[in-house]
Amino acid sequence: MKLLLVDDHSVVRAGIRRLLSVLMNAEAILEAGSTHKALSIFRVERPGVVVLDLNLPGAGGLDLLKRLLIEDPRARVLIFSMHTSALYVTRALQCGAKGYISKSASAEKLVEAVRQVAAGGRYVERDLAVDLAFNVAGSDEPGAALSARELDIMRLLAKGENLSAIAERLGVSYKTIANSCTTIKHKLLVQRTSDLIRIAVEMHAS
16 A cells, blocks of 8 residues: 655655554655645655645645545545644545544544545544534534635635735735735625634634
8 A cells, every 4th residue: 555645744745654664564654744745746656544634735635635636536534634623624525535633633543544445435533523513503603614725725814925026926816815915804794804804813723
């Protein structure tokens, strides 16, 4: 089995690679720190499981998840993220992820998750699954109505990026981002950009 680790922090990739090398009998453990490189490796190597962080530079992990599934609808992607909000778990599973585990999980749980997804199953970390069960219907959490791209914009706003920088990182025009922010404001029932930024920071405080 080939594994592909996608995380923009080389230290994190190195640690996970060593861990999986010791605890799993993987044919190869490949690495990528960006969406572009991850897609390039995926197209050539067709790994059995992709372990994907959501906080990637540029388009972000949810966008990459959708691109991987366009390349191969059978792709098995396990989200490995610092975000533990039920909103993110729900959106990742809706976008086609086969599993979701937090970066605070134990090494044993990560290996269990990779093995389960590799075998064709699904895996959601227990604590996240409990939170998800309480938020399945009618969630009023800020951002529940946002699309994957809108969530990426909120993620970048929370990191302090201005609209011009977000447009450049996502590869779209400033006008497109400005229009998206207007749509987000309508969905979140706010009028001021400062309120939008506040909500973005609160969403990503964990």
